[in-house]
Amino acid sequence: xxxxxxxxxxxxxxxxxxxxxxxxxxxxxxxxxxxxxxxxxxxxxxxxxxxxxxxxxxxxxxxxxxxxxxxxxxxxxxxxxxxxxxxxxxxxxxxxxxxxxxxxxxxxxxxxxxxxxxxxxxxxxxxxxxxxxxxxxxxxxxxxxxxxxxxxxxxxxxxxxxxxxxxxxxxxxxxx
Amino acid sequence: xxxxxxxxxxxxxxxxxxxxxxxxxxxxxxxxxxxxxxxxxxxxxxxxxxxxxxxxxxxxxxxxxxxxxxxxxxxxxxxxxxxxxxxxxxxxxxxxxxxxxxxxxxxxxxxxxxxxxxxxxxxxxxxxxxxxxxxxxxxxxxxxxxxxxxxxxxxxxxxxxxxxxxxxxxxxxxxxxxxxxxxxxxxxxxxxxxxxxxxxxxxxxxxxxxxxxxxxxxxxxxxxxxxxxxxxxxxxxxxxxxxxxxxxxxxxxxxxxxxxxxxxxxxxxxxxxxxxxxxxxxxxxxxxxxxxxxxxxxxxxxxxxxxxxxxxxxxxxxxxxxxxxxxxxxxxxxxxxxxxxxxxxxxxxxxxxxxxxxxxxxxxxxxxxxxxxxxxxxxxxxxxxxxxxxxxxxxxxxxxxxxxxxxxxxxxxxxxxxxxxxxxxxxxxxxxxxxxxxxxxxxxxxxxxxxxxxxxxxxxxxxxxxxxxxxxxxxxxxxxxxxxxxxxxxxxxxxxxxxxxxxxxxxxxxxxxxxxxxxxxxxxxxxxxxxxxxxxxxxxxxxxxxxxxxxxxxxxxxxxxxxxxxxxxxxxxxxxxxxxxxxxxxxxxxxxxxxxxxxxxxxxxxxxxxxxxxxxxxxxxxxxxxxxxxxxxxxxxxxxxxxxxxxxxxxxxxxxxxxxxxxxxxxxxxxxxxxxxxxxxxxxxxxxxx
Ligand code: FES
Numbered sequence: 001x002x003x004x005x006x007x008x009x010x011x012x013x014x015x016x017x018x019x020x021x022x023x024x025x026x027x028x029x030x031x032x033x034x035x036x037x038x039x040x041x042x043x044x045x046x047x048x049x050x051x052x053x054x055x056x057x058x059x060x061x062x063x064x065x066x067x068x069x070x071x072x073x074x075x076x077x078x079x080x081x082x083x084x085x086x087x088x089x090x091x092x093x094x095x096x097x098x099x100x101x102x103x104x105x106x107x108x109x110x111x112x113x114x115x116x117x118x119x120x121x122x123x124x125x126x127x128x129x130x131x132x133x134x135x136x137x138x139x140x141x142x143x144x145x146x147x148x149x150x151x152x153x154x155x156x157x158x159x160x161x162x163x164x165x166x167x168x169x170x171x172x173x174x175x176x
Numbered sequence: 177x178x179x180x181x182x183x184x185x186x187x188x189x190x191x192x193x194x195x196x197x198x199x200x201x202x203x204x205x206x207x208x209x210x211x212x213x214x215x216x217x218x219x220x221x222x223x224x225x226x227x228x229x230x231x232x233x234x235x236x237x238x239x240x241x242x243x244x245x246x247x248x249x250x251x252x253x254x255x256x257x258x259x260x261x262x263x264x265x266x267x268x269x270x271x272x273x274x275x276x277x278x279x280x281x282x283x284x285x286x287x288x289x290x291x292x293x294x295x296x297x298x299x300x301x302x303x304x305x306x307x308x309x310x311x312x313x314x315x316x317x318x319x320x321x322x323x324x325x326x327x328x329x330x331x332x333x334x335x336x337x338x339x340x341x342x343x344x345x346x347x348x349x350x351x352x353x354x355x356x357x358x359x360x361x362x363x364x365x366x367x368x369x370x371x372x373x374x375x376x377x378x379x380x381x382x383x384x385x386x387x388x389x390x391x392x393x394x395x396x397x398x399x400x401x402x403x404x405x406x407x408x409x410x411x412x413x414x415x416x417x418x419x420x421x422x423x424x425x426x427x428x429x430x431x432x433x434x435x436x437x438x439x440x441x442x443x444x445x446x447x448x449x450x451x452x453x454x455x456x457x458x459x460x461x462x463x464x465x466x467x468x469x470x471x472x473x474x475x476x477x478x479x480x481x482x483x484x485x486x487x488x489x490x491x492x493x494x495x496x497x498x499x500x501x502x503x504x505x506x507x508x509x510x511x512x513x514x515x516x517x518x519x520x521x522x523x524x525x526x527x528x529x530x531x532x533x534x535x536x537x538x539x540x541x542x543x544x545x546x547x548x549x550x551x552x553x554x555x556x557x558x559x560x561x562x563x564x565x566x567x568x569x570x571x572x573x574x575x576x577x578x579x580x581x582x583x584x585x586x587x588x589x590x591x592x593x594x595x596x597x598x599x600x601x602x603x604x605x606x607x608x609x610x611x612x613x614x615x616x617x618x619x620x621x622x623x624x625x626x627x628x629x630x631x632x633x634x635x636x637x638x639x640x641x642x643x644x645x646x647x648x649x650x651x652x653x654x655x656x657x658x659x660x661x662x663x664x665x666x667x668x669x670x671x672x673x674x675x676x677x678x679x680x681x682x683x684x685x686x687x688x689x690x691x692x693x694x695x696x697x698x699x700x701x702x703x704x705x706x707x708x709x710x711x712x713x714x715x716x717x718x719x720x721x722x723x724x725x726x727x728x729x730x731x732x733x734x735x736x737x738x739x740x741x742x743x744x745x746x747x748x749x750x751x752x753x754x755x756x757x758x759x760x761x762x763x764x765x766x767x768x769x770x771x772x773x774x775x776x777x778x779x780x781x782x783x784x785x786x787x788x789x790x791x792x793x794x795x796x797x798x799x800x801x802x803x804x805x806x807x808x809x810x811x812x813x814x815x816x817x818x819x820x821x822x823x824x825x826x827x828x829x830x831x832x833x834x835x836x837x838x839x840x841x842x843x844x845x846x847x848x849x850x851x852x853x854x855x856x857x858x859x860x861x862x863x864x865x866x
Contacts, residue, residue: 023853
């Protein structure tokens, strides 16, 4: 029914249809944005993810504590001399995810290991002071991390990540 | 009319599916080739508008449910945090809340259109009854949705409406207890309402499918009420009806957007920004505007049970309409008497709606009774009688005859009835407003607010000064519990830097804990913290303030209002006046007088305030000249303090107002262009069909 007059102004008619269709598509796409964006963390969640300060003085050598930052457990280990030496003795090139211990701690504070305690396999929480490497053992599928938090054995592909942190004093760090 | 389709897709994959599930054929026959009467006017686009609104409500509702907490202690707060913190949360909430009203606007137009053109008559009785069922489900859904924010109106609306069932003899009380899941409206009630509010829209969608199915069996009615006879009487649904419907929807979206972006609270009730309080009933319990006519019927009948029955029968009676009106002629266009009575009926409904919002006293009660009688008389007396005595004008032979006959005068009835309906809507909306009138107090004078109007912005200086006034004066008694220090650095706020907000926060002592030893401790405030409240709990606040707990101020400018009265509320719709709250707050701060005027006695421990409802306020005069020092040279007067602190409190209540108005402007530009394009496309498509 609509073909009869299309011979009169074929281009003008087509232009109108294309313009209307384009406007509808653009409007629809733009309207979609709020519906997707609302899924992102809201302002209070972002604000709650601000840096935290942790006092290290109560943590004795050989002990470790777990703190939470952005909902993630952070392991802070006060390593023994033995643990540090072990971590530094391995041949870095032989590791699944080669990284030297020096690169994973702050120089001058070698005794402190700060890692995100989430197994890089599928997100379980590894247990400290367990496994064959004086480090962490993940009970879910058997990944083993050494005293530097590096993956040594098991299905996990990468080392435990080091969160952004810095020493604000000798006994205090700020994570985030 | 949609018989088996001979539709065959050309794509082999689609053919494969089609042979097993002929869904494309169903779509094709229902929404593409489906013959639609060629004389439909724009009132018929409201079906599409309703489908659109249902889609919007379900979509935004599902999203709101992602951020909402259905718990009596957390529901109100979760709605506030959703509006404040979630990306575009304010937009989604406004879309949903305003969407409910728009849904009802559209359904009333749709129903009245059916009434006027006799769309309920043979062979469309089932179609009509399904429509009434949808309407009932909508009312139930709307009611339960209104309860979810858990404000004062939510709570007391839920109490009043569920108590309707207590009118049932013998088992009424048990039914009410069953509905509540407790001895009063409480957490179990809220939880089940949330569950049902989520469920019912999908039931509606299901009945809508049946409604459309029935429509496609009997075919659409049309303004002339003659069934299509030949192919000449119809046009294919696509593109003709689709494009026309889309144009209708885009025009409707303009109205919808007007509310979303510029007057989100116009249709709501200020009392619902006060958290639910089982101990205090607001002076007027007013349901949402779309229930008002039925609420008026309920209140007009002096017997409890009879009132409830009257209210429900006012809706149920619609189911019997096809048999009450036995006239052969469908369209009121050809029924001179029925047409007049139709408009009288519309007026009766509007007036009932107006009365539903008035206090049930004096003349209003009598008028309510008369109009209730008129309402039922229309169905039980007028329509049955008319179908016997009325002499209809001759109807055209066919739709094409009707189309040929009317050239020129086509749009006039459309325009006039559109105006009538617009006025009706405004009257409804405004009638809710007038019920809020604060009795026994003066009307606050209007102010020039920088944030008023479509391009309004907060005055940064006023926000900063207002914060100072709050901190030094108001904060001694009033909390600001929904505002976090980080908000001070957010766009559209007082314009502080992140560092300034952090420094401001660190001046406060915040309770935190427990620490490793299990003790609570105090620490300096951080940007993520909320303004600490001056009292640990409501009881302490009450005890320290002569029995009246100072309200939290986060939402005070939206939680206070005063009646604007007729015809101001209609004017307000066009001028976007939304500043009742700020006007009231600012007037209240300046309305203290040392001596009550002659004849007014103020009880011990209260103070006279010109603008406070009842004049006796427990708060002593909080501000005096020179009390707070300003560094920017602004006058240190009560008037200036009031203005600044009110501006600040408007921001705490609507922190995203600037973003809302900015986005609103962009949306309007787009919608106007889009509606224009749709209009010309529609004209092109229909060029050959008229
Ligand atoms: S999650 Fe740790 S080994 Fe699989």
